[in-house]
Every structure is written in C-alpha cells, then in structure tokens.
C-alpha cells in the first residue's frame with residue numbers, strides 16, 4: 001500500500017513491502033546499492049500508517065480563517081483587476097493618440113511647414129513610442145489568464161487538507177493510495193519509522209502553518225512575490 005511513496009533515508013533506495021505470516025505487512029529498504037543496514041529494519045505497516053494519519057491532522061487549519069483570507073484574496077484580486085484594466089485603458093488611449101499625432105505630422109510635412117529631416121526624426125519618435133506601448137499592452141493582457149480559478153483551487157485544497165486525516169483513517173488501501181498520491185511528494189524511512197514526511201504544494205504550506213494562524217501568517221507564508229500571496233499562488237499549475 002505504501003510502496004512508491006517512501007524512500008530509505010540512509011541510502012535513498014526505494015522501500016519495499018514484505019508479508020510475514022501471511023498477514024503482517026512490513027516495509028524495508030530494497031538495499032539497491034548493496035551497502036545499507038536498513039534492509040533488516042522492518043517497519044510495521046500499521047505503525048507507518050498511523051504515523052501518516054496523525055501527521056495529516058497537522059494539515060488542519062481553522063476553516064473560519066480560511067474563509068476570511070479567501071474573501072480577502074477575492075477583494076484583492078478585484079482591486080488588482082481594476083488597476084490592470086485602468087492601466088490597459090491608459091496604454092490603449094496613448095496608442096490612439098499616437099495615430100492622431102502621426103497623421104497631424106504628415107499633414108504638417110505635406111503643407112511644407114517642416115523640413116524633411118525634422119519630419120523623419122519626429123516620425124521615428126512616434127514609431128518608437130508605439131513599439132513600447134504595444135509591448136506594454138500585450139504584457140497586460142497575457143498576465144495570469146485566470147487568477148480566480150487559482151484562488152478557487154487553493155480554497156478547495158484547504159478544505160481537502162482539513163478533512164484529509166479523517167478521510168485517510170477510514171479509507172480502503174486503494175483509496176489511501178489515491179490520497180497519498182495526491183498529497184505526498186516524498187517521505188523517508190529510518191530505523192522502522194518515518195523521519196520526514198513531505199507534502200506536495202500547497203499542502204506543504206498548510207503543514208507549516210499553525211492550526212490557528214493569524215490573518216497575516218495565512219497571507220504571507222512563503223511569499224516571495226509582491227503580488228503573490230502563498231499558499232494562494234503557485235509557480236506550477238495545479239491539476
């Protein structure tokens with residue numbers, strides 16, 4: 001049941017299951033490199049299993065706080081969107097006004113009011129500005145295509161984290177494997193015990209939060225980006 005999710009802490013080899021007396025399942029290092037003493041350290045499945053279930057309880061975070069931060073994230077996003085729409089509007093207006101300036105310049109040149117050198121110079125300036133503004137406009141339109149979906153997804157992950165321990169405890173071995181594959185990244189076994197249980201994002205963030213985090217802790221945790229409020233943002237897309 002747990003094979004594939006755990007690695008030997010000492011040598012980094014995979015952990016394998018062994019059935020003893022036709023009913024007890026034990027896990028130990030496969031000793032793939034031939035020099036690991038953990039091959040003879042047999043860890044009982046029940047022990048490891050209850051360790052995992054207990055650890056999953058740490059993913060619980062006050063639902064009230066999750067809801068508060070969720071609302072704040074939505075409001076913040078609405079503000080950001082207002083700002084981005086405003087910025088896009090400004091850039092598009094500037095692009096429009098360049099067209100007007102160009103046509104006026106052409107008129108001035110045609111009527112002979114400026115010489116050709118000045119005309120070419122001014123035309124070049126307008127062209128350069130147009131390139132810059134077009135780039136800005138494109139940039140504003142491609143950033144984070146669906147931020148609302150990300151927020152909904154993280155909110156759902158919080159809920160899943162909150163119920164994970166309970167779901168795990170009552171799950172069938174097959175369901176347990178599904179829960180583990182959706183939540184663990186890698187874990188390590190040493191001397192018949194799990195010594196390091198690692199979760200995938202965003203569960204790893206939840207695991208590190210106190211059960212009753214403050215508003216700021218919830219927003220700031222892992223935050224390396226001024227616009228990103230981890231665990232509400234991901235560098236990798238979720239599925």
Ligand SMILES: [Zn+2]
Nearest residue numbers: 008011029036
């Ligand atoms: Zn080993």
